[in-house]
């Protein structure tokens with residue numbers, strides 16, 4: 001079966017000649033959560049806009065549910081819900097009416113029961129008759145999601161859904177997204193928060209300077225690039241790493257109180273056992289040890305930098 005979203009070699013050159021997307025190809029499966037990570041100006045919003053038909057790609061093709069987003073715009077757009085980065089709500093309109101109106105824009109018949117279901121799910125039911133301007137920033141974000149869901153889309157785009165929101169709301173959003181996935185909704189979100197991708201994505205795409213540097217399952221990505229670090233606290237601080245240990249990838253903490261050993265969990269041998277022996281031979285006494293795993297953040301920063309070096 002074809003992927004829910006098929007993106008084929010999309011380029012976007014803005015008026016003025018700036019190339020925001022330089023040939024992006026990507027398939028997104030039904031019911032998948034894909035997080036697009038990338039620094040400011042990487043092209044994430046441009047990519048979403050071309051899929052949603054808001055921006056016309058300069059070349060390439062995109063299909064959503066098998067419908068070309070240009071030649072079969074209405075059918076494609078009807079399958080898509082978009083939660084924009086900016087809050088663009090009518091301040092005097094009431095919550096429920098705002099959401100009902102959005103549904104109408106897609107030419108769908110009124111369905112009060114469905115609207116109620118969405119508002120309840122987003123904890124907005126109590127606020128259904130409140131005017132938008134009376135709502136907190138977090139509530140407004142929820143209304144944006146409710147609007148995007150008003151016509152029961154199969155693909156939901158969330159552009160920076162939790163930028164600037166507090167931790168509690170961020171977690172609520174993650175739960176909402178997980179619930180939508182259970183209903184089989186395909187979700188594509190852009191984020192600056194690596195923690196967010198780690199928490200909810202099935203796959204992670206890293207985009208920088210208009211290019212997709214990689215797309216990979218989150219767990220595979222973390223395992224493949226997963227380095228671990230072993231921190232060895234010393235009984236007595238040292239001023240430099242003993243020459244006998246120069247074969248190991250070691251760094252000395254600034255205070256000289258600990259050595260940090262980076263090793264690959266996938267390697268045949270981690271080298272920890274021999275390191276320990278060498279250390280004791282060199283007269284170092286251990287006080288404590290602990291290991292830590294590379295986070296997606298380390299991986300991301302590494303990738304973007306490598307990409308820049310190669311450019």
Ligand SMILES: Nc1ncnc2c1ncn2[C@@H]1O[C@H](COP(=O)(O)OP(=O)(O)OP(=O)(O)O)[C@@H](O)[C@H]1O
Nearest residue numbers: 014015018020038039040041042043044045046047
């Ligand atoms: N309408 C436009 N005309 C010209 N250049 C544009 C236009 N829209 C975006 N750009 C440029 O294209 C690049 C990609 O922008 P885009 O908004 O897609 O990035 P982004 O990854 O979403 O960044 P952010 O995380 O800051 O939202 C940027 O350099 C931006 O200045």
